[in-house]
Amino acid sequence: MIKEFRLPDLGEGLTESEILSWKVGVGDTVTLNQVIAEVETAKAVVELPSPFAGVIKELHEQPGTVVEVGKPIVSFEVTDDAGTAPLVPAVTPAAAAEEGEEAPKRQPNLVGYGAVVESSGRPVRRPRNFPAPADAAGEAPVAELVETRPADIPAERPRSTPPVRKLAKDAGVDLERVAGTGPHGLITREDVQAFLAGGPREAAAEPAPARETRPGERETRTRIKGVRKLTAEAMVHSAFTAPHATEFLTVDVTPAMELLAKIRGSREFSGVKVTPLTLVAKALLVALRRNPSLNSRWDGGNQEIVTFNYVNLGIAAATPRGLTVPNIKDAGALSLHQLAEALAELTEVARAGKTPPADLSGGTISITNIGVFGIDAGTPILNPGEAAILAMGAVRTMPWEYRGEVALRQVMTLSLSFDHRLVDGEQGSRFLADVGAILAEPGMVLAMV
Template sequence: MPEYKQFPLSDTAEGLTEADILAWHVKPGDTVTVNQIVVEIETAKAAVELPIPWAGVVTELHVEPGQTVEVGTPILTMDVDPGGTAAPAPAPVAAAAAAPEAPAEEEMKPLVGYGSKAVVTKRRERKGSAPAAPAPVAAVAAPPAPASVVAEKPRGGYVPLAKPPVRKLAKDLGVDLHALSGTAGGVITRDDVERAANGSAVVQPSTVDAGYDPGTRERRVPIKGVRKATANAMVQSAFTAPHVTEFLTVDVTPMMELREKLKKSREFAGTKLTPLAFAAKAVCLAAKRTPDVNAVWDEAAQEIVYKDYVHLGIAAATPRGLVVPKIRDADSLSLKELALALTELTDVAREGKTTPAAMANGTFTITNVGVFGVDTGTPIINPGESAILAVGAIRDTPWVVDGEIVVRKVMQLSLSFDHRVIDGQQGSEFLADVGALLADPAVAITY
């Protein structure tokens, strides 16, 4: 006989309360295997693909792409014993109405590593009859959609559904995803983007105009996912930690000369060695002399927690918004190892594949505003940390050397820190150390 189970949206990261459904990889009637990827979601931190913990046949999809769903809400129903009967699954509402007996509770445990929250569904039975499908959980407010996964455009703003590599391709080719309608069940594919770039894509007015008001000439987009999480974190940090920002202008000509020399060496062959790698190494070295910058304020315990490791966060701009993946134990890595870690970290972030775990438990962050041609800024500290360093653009600048004005490679640094943890002296000493290491990398042998 058929046995129906509901698959809930699981907590893929500690504290997750909701997620957006990006795309379904299955439809009603599909046969799935254990751990097969069935849906792609966007959490407050990253895009995540969810596997199914059972094998069977999909009977219903309860939500559509573009919808925001609370954790614990059933998003899919499947028959895990399809060989028991050829009859279609009875409608949940009808099953509930036909069941006079008291419900038997069945606990559905989430996937391993997806949090500790369990969802309880109710199965109603009549003596001598086959079990009916589970009644819908109250969290599903709307009735299930027909057997289709084509997304209806959300009101208040069209959300183009596309995987990170497709978004990157669209950006590279100058294609506006908002002007396209996906051909794969509402999901925009690589072929859709390439056709648009060649001028052969069909643009649907309903897609282009979604969320746009001709009267005001404004377009509204719901605040979701990474953008929403970033906004909440920045507000929390700005109004919790008393920020202080200090600035330092540095002649980094020796660093740039060393960089060119190392790039030609056998040890660094094939390694992408950027000024950011030097900044990362300088931060790790300077933090050993000023451990306050790598500490954190614990409000609940009324303690300052000093950490003997540096999990270095690197702020990265992605199509989904700002993410800050971490280089674990960065203080134990050599300059080359940091350069390799930075390359891998940024490549994964740009593809939208950074996992929530990769963005957790940082101790210090670097934001490279120089890559955008910006000289400096006043960065906001990431929650759970006490300091953040902004690295500006390197410019040819008139500079006084031995009493004469010469052209040098100059950059600006800015350090924001939590004044509850770090006094002005410690912040100044740390920033001066970082500047000294970038101005003359040979200073590193004295640390």
């Protein structure tokens, strides 16, 4: 029996994903829930588990192809239904109609793949297919390279096969600096090796489609997609929907930094990475208990203010794919030790580009650490659906009034942006003052909890 696996909705109502790589090939025998592919959504890189146990009969899409949700991506030969996952991917009514099938009223989706599609359906964007030269053994034959991308839409990154990208990564080569000599500017293994040997860096064949260069090479154009596109849309929506207000507070955090040094040297925190962000996050969580309006959401459709009785703390993270804001679920219930562990894990996963979609949604308030870039203050834009975001600046040693005299102290500036529909100036000020008071004198926590 032949069964098709259609690309499921990977969460947040996403309509398409790019196939990054296949972990299996035609003829391979796979088991239930074995990882068969790696796909990239607008938010994260996700591993797809197999919904069937059987033999791979056909891979419908090659790496580099952008595929609509509900479209077949792989076919399996299975002997019976014993090796079938109890939950199957959602199929869009549009995809069912195109295949001549009756649209399902409702189908369950694979665990962890997000929302299913109702029978009413929803609009689906048409995908743009890019040249996707690759197979499990290495580089694809020239005949398989078909350019279907419109000429006026450049790709976002240099085109190459997964083995070549791995070779470049292992060798520390930035593919942006390598000119491809393969068909349509494809970067080959020989191009990377020539680059490492100091050979030619300019293509002898067609220019790579990764960019469009104007006469005189005064401009470079990159197509907007993925995380960059999603971030732009979210920030524009937030900036022009929620009335932002930003307040600043400069604090002597010397006592907090002294406490940090003691914590790092304690046996209890041995092997745990504790940073200034850890202390700021904990101070924010304590301050929220006294100022719950900062942990809320504006529900315009129902004309309600939703105040959360839990805290999903978002942490802005710069990743190779762009800015993401994964969040720590129920952060308010964590001890300082648990919070430090959660922050370390969140950062590591985000930088690897492996944050699951579920961790990128449902945030209630966020922190952005601009201090790591040497920045003192800023006016952060709210994440949609959140009432506040706190930016922590760099910790600087500078002259400061201390006990009636001028002394060198460690100082930090906090910047709080909030939605003025939900948070009044007084509420925002009290919250920011509480965070500052805890960092200026950590013992103040005893008076607040």
